[in-house]
Amino acid sequence: MSDVTIPGPRREEVNRAGRFLFGAGIALLVLWVLVPIWFLFVNALSAPSEVTGFPKRFWPSFDLASVRFFWNFQGVTNALWNSIKVAVLTMILSIGMGAPAGYALSRFDFPGKEFFRVLVIMTRAFPLPLLALPLAVMFIRTGLDDTVLGLALVHAMLALPFAVLITFSLFSGIPVELEEAAWTLGCTRLQAFVKVVLPLALPGIAASAVFAFVISWNEVFAAAVLTIENRTLTAFLLQSLNVSPLPLKFAGGAALVLPALIFIFAVRKYLFAMWGIANR
Amino acid sequence: MNRALPYLLLLPASLFLLVFFFYPFGLVVVESLTRGGEWTTENFTRMTGHWKFSTAFWNTIWLTAIVVPVQLIMALAMASVVQKLKTGRAGLLYIFAIPLGISDLAAGLVWLAIFEQSGFLNSILHAFGVIDRPQLYLGYQSLWVIFLAVCLAEIWRATAIMMVIIVAGMGLIPKEYNEAAEVFGASAWQRFTRVTLPLLRPSLQTALILRILMAFEVFAVVMALGGTTLPVLMGETFQWQFQLQDRGVAAAYAMVILGLSVAFSLVVLRLLHVPKGARI
Amino acid sequence: MxxxxxxxxxxxxxxxxxxxxxxxxxxxxxxxxxxxxxxxxxxxxxxxxxxxxxxxxxxxxxxxxxxxxxxxxxxxxxxxxxxxxxxxxxxxxxxxxxxxxxxxxxxxxxxxxxxxxxxxxxxxxxxxxxxxxxxxxxxxxxxxxxxxxxxxxxxxxxxxxxxxxxxxxxxxxxxxxxxxxxxxxxxxxxxxxxxxxxxxxxxxxxxxxxxxxxxxxxxxxxxxxxxxxxxxFIGNPPMNFLPASPDGAGRWRVAGRVFDGPHAEAAEFAIRPEDLQAASDGLNAEVRVVEPLGPHTLITAEVAGQPFRAVLESDRQVAPGDVITLAPVPDRIRWFDPETHKAIA
CATH class of the missing domain: 3.40.50.300 (P-loop containing nucleotide triphosphate hydrolases)
Structure with missing residues (x-):
């Protein structure tokens, strides 16, 4: 043992240098993530003249003129409201259909189970936003074109595989014995689900619902293809990229980013649990 | 009743997949192969005949080829750093995960704030005295800068998703394997390449497939940073569908993206195949 | 009820x-x-x-x-x-x-x-x-x-x-x-x-x-x-089994010794390790492993080429390699049908 021990001081130096590099690396990565967002918010919280001015300050002037300009711009509030409506609908649709499927996969063994599971996983190998193209035609025929529901259906298709896989793992994480114990203590299957499984799964289900919300909130392509009058915020910003002034773009960008920041913070505990099992 | 229950639970999700996944994809295939109600390959000849096609194709491929490997390395580095950390882990993970919630459009706008003429890059260079007048970066004269900006924005935005999947995967690897390797004399680097990486294959599969698919779908980032100056496949699909109102050619583009996605998914599955008995 | x-x-x-x-x-x-x-x-x-x-x-x-x-x-x-x-x-x-x-x-x-x-x-x-x-x-x-x-x-x-x-x-x-x-x-x-x-x-x-x-x-x-x-399955250590060959009506030869047994076509001899006594007359066992357990000592031996265990008083001095003689308690001997593995009364 003694012949491999590096003399005390030198090892300490190496350690200190290592720790410094490690810390510097972390700091660099943190700056890499945060600084661009900071710049966006500096722009959003400065007056339009500052946004287009040069050189720029690296600190916002907290002049809300850009935000007001954005808020009062023709169609913005409407788009914002549409985005929220579509995202909420997406959340309800994807969890409403995904959670029962996830529960069935986690609790039952039945012919066709593996087929369904592979099917769901397989959808991830397809560029789902492209679905908007054929659905645009289908929606015109059914009157769903340019509606909040129509877009929400497409977004629900984007979010459904995740909802199924995430709830599958959530329910799998709740021991079957808890449910069985409830049955032996007088519960029907439904009662056991409501009294035992649901309270335990609820935070996780809420997290996956938030995730579905974010998927819809952020989606650009399908939203741009499927809406004309009832644009969501992303579609609105995309369609007006060539014509809108910079302050509008940046305030809009900030409006897109802010809820995402909050939501990711809200579900941060579940992010890793959700993705861990989405692997299988 | 009990035997039918799992199928009843799967029914909504299955029907939904049928109507909003299989049926529309069938429609795309048909639409790409028909014109005016007749079977033809004209959509494909029109697509490949257009001068933008090969640029869009190769731009997409190059973008993927550059961005994905960089992201894989960064994600692995971030995950390893986080794994080593004893304090502040949760906070750091949250910061690293933030871009996960940011849409590609917002990411494009974030980097637009940096690269536009009155943007922060010019302001920084000015502050350091490198330039005295703002430079135009995102013009059609300097396509490679647009390309670089898109690369940076993509790396910035979508590394988080790989990082989260990899962190989740690392969490599934029992510490004992690394400790055993250490006892048998493996250095930190050897432990990483010979124990962690091979055991991480399922997570790497998921991460790479998801990420490569997202790379083929790149759209809003490019629109935000370069408009249509830098053509990519998804952008062209959008143009044909929306501006040129030619759904046949748009469907042909969709088939190209679909084909690339499926092909690369299969390649990743094959390369990172884990035999059934060799999983954790 | x-x-x-x-x-x-x-x-x-x-x-x-x-x-x-x-x-x-x-x-x-x-x-x-x-x-x-x-x-x-x-x-x-x-x-x-x-x-x-x-x-x-x-x-x-x-x-x-x-x-x-x-x-x-x-x-x-x-x-x-x-x-x-x-x-x-x-x-x-x-x-x-x-x-x-x-x-x-x-x-x-x-x-x-x-x-x-x-x-x-x-x-x-x-x-x-x-x-x-x-x-x-x-x-x-x-x-x-x-x-x-x-x-x-x-x-x-x-x-x-x-x-x-x-x-x-x-x-x-x-x-x-x-x-x-x-x-x-x-x-x-x-x-x-x-x-x-x-x-x-x-x-x-x-x-x-x-x-x-x-x-x-x-x-x-x-x-x-x-x-x-x-x-x-039951008993720790479990029962010992030895093959037996018929030696006249109701008599069976086991590891060179003859025991009274059932009237049957074929039988297998069985005895629990604690139902063995060290005696001058019995089965010859070559000791392989000795495990002192406190109250008694567990011996793993070989009898007629078969593994065989015995639980002995802990004050007995035995060492691996010793050949000892183990006498089964007569009314504790059990017999099983080698085909069906069921007990023979």
Whole structure:
């Protein structure tokens, strides 16, 4: 043992240098993530003249003129409201259909189970936003074109595989014995689900619902293809990229980013649990 | 009743997949192969005949080829750093995960704030005295800068998703394997390449497939940073569908993206195949 | 009154047969232990009785009522699970009260029963805690109290002590025996631990490969195994077996010695290691391993080329390589049919 021990001081130096590099690396990565967002918010919280001015300050002037300009711009509030409506609908649709499927996969063994599971996983190998193209035609025929529901259906298709896989793992994480114990203590299957499984799964289900919300909130392509009058915020910003002034773009960008920041913070505990099992 | 229950639970999700996944994809295939109600390959000849096609194709491929490997390395580095950390882990993970919630459009706008003429890059260079007048970066004269900006924005935005999947995967690897390797004399680097990486294959599969698919779908980032100056496949699909109102050619583009996605998914599955008995 | 009758119960999982047509009757207030190695079908049988698994064939009767088509809640049973299944989102009180509340019992009665069973299981001071704040042993007590609070006709226990450490298991075992005897319920208890089975059971059903091989009082199962498997599974160390060749009517030659035995075509000689005495006349055994265990010494030897164990007084000096002579106690010798592996009377 003694012949491999590096003399005390030198090892300490190496350690200190290592720790410094490690810390510097972390700091660099943190700056890499945060600084661009900071710049966006500096722009959003400065007056339009500052946004287009040069050189720029690296600190916002907290002049809300850009935000007001954005808020009062023709169609913005409407788009914002549409985005929220579509995202909420997406959340309800994807969890409403995904959670029962996830529960069935986690609790039952039945012919066709593996087929369904592979099917769901397989959808991830397809560029789902492209679905908007054929659905645009289908929606015109059914009157769903340019509606909040129509877009929400497409977004629900984007979010459904995740909802199924995430709830599958959530329910799998709740021991079957808890449910069985409830049955032996007088519960029907439904009662056991409501009294035992649901309270335990609820935070996780809420997290996956938030995730579905974010998927819809952020989606650009399908939203741009499927809406004309009832644009969501992303579609609105995309369609007006060539014509809108910079302050509008940046305030809009900030409006897109802010809820995402909050939501990711809200579900941060579940992010890793959700993705861990989405692997299988 | 009990035997039918799992199928009843799967029914909504299955029907939904049928109507909003299989049926529309069938429609795309048909639409790409028909014109005016007749079977033809004209959509494909029109697509490949257009001068933008090969640029869009190769731009997409190059973008993927550059961005994905960089992201894989960064994600692995971030995950390893986080794994080593004893304090502040949760906070750091949250910061690293933030871009996960940011849409590609917002990411494009974030980097637009940096690269536009009155943007922060010019302001920084000015502050350091490198330039005295703002430079135009995102013009059609300097396509490679647009390309670089898109690369940076993509790396910035979508590394988080790989990082989260990899962190989740690392969490599934029992510490004992690394400790055993250490006892048998493996250095930190050897432990990483010979124990962690091979055991991480399922997570790497998921991460790479998801990420490569997202790379083929790149759209809003490019629109935000370069408009249509830098053509990519998804952008062209959008143009044909929306501006040129030619759904046949748009469907042909969709088939190209679909084909690339499926092909690369299969390649990743094959390369990172884990035999059934060799999983954790 | 809750006699349990199992008639021809079988269970297949796909191509795998977990239970082959099992028949068993458990008397009212009897303590029946299902004993066997993992995969023998004991847990499947218990789960079929509980209603957590549907039998592929056969009938289950509890208290004169056919129950195999009823859900668990309608069978008048309570169950204690291997991992306790204490609800993590409820306090200990609410866990114990869970079944009572499902039965719409008035609050006063719920409180009375919870308090009483909690006292009985010595967890009266834990009622406000959550499962996460309890030790394994405490969770175990909550699980048992939750079952007892139902005052069920039948309590089913699936390896309830297997997750506890050795000392705690010993303590809980004695306590369970007392509590269950008091409660006057019929108990079915699944375990793979033969000592647990011997100490708790009124009767033991030894299971192997989806069959009940023997169902009898513990001493019977130990002394008179109905099959070779029972002898080799129960007892630590297990029974010794030696081939025997006929040597005239009712006489058998075993390792060069002649013993009185059954009148049969063929037979296998069996003796428990503790039923051997070091004597001047007996089986010649070459000692391989000597393990002093305190009260006695365990010898692993070779007799006629077969491994052979003996439990000897600890004051005997034996060393590996010694050749000793072991005399079987005559009335403890058992004989098995080498074909069917069943005991020959």
């Amino acid at each position: 809750a006699e349990i009758v199992i008639k021809g119960v079988a269970k297949q999982f796909g191509a795998f047969t977990a239970l082959h047509s099992v028949d068993l009757t458990i008397a009212d207030q009897e303590f029946m232990v299902l004993l066997g190695a993992s995969g023998c079908g004991k847990t499947t049988l218990l789960r079929i009785i509980a209603g957590l698994e549907a039998p592929s064939q056969g009938e289950v009767w509890i208290g004169g009522r056919r129950v195999d088509h009823l859900p668990p809640r309608a069978r008048g049973i309570a169950m204690v699970f291997q991992n306790y299944a204490v609800f993590p989102h409820l306090t200990v009180f609410e866990n114990i009260a869970f079944g009572l509340r499902m039965a719409n019992m008035p609050q006063a009665e719920v409180e009375r029963r919870v308090t009483r069973t909690a006292e009985l299981m010595h967890i009266g001071q834990l009622l406000k805690r959550y499962s996460g704040e309890l030790s394994g042993g405490q969770r175990q007590r909550v699980a048992v109290a939750r079952a007892l609070a139902m005052e069920p006709d039948v309590i089913l226990m699936d390896e309830p002590l297997s997750n506890l450490d050795a000392l705690l298991r010993l303590e809980m075992r004695a306590e369970l025996k007392g509590v269950l005897a008091q409660s006057k319920t019929t108990t079915i208890y699944v375990t793979h631990d033969q000592v647990e089975a011997m100490s708790l059971a009124d009767r033991i059903s030894v299971m192997n490969g989806g069959y009940i091989v023997q169902a009898d009082r513990p001493t019977e199962v130990y002394r008179n195994p109905a099959a070779r498997f029972v002898g080799s």
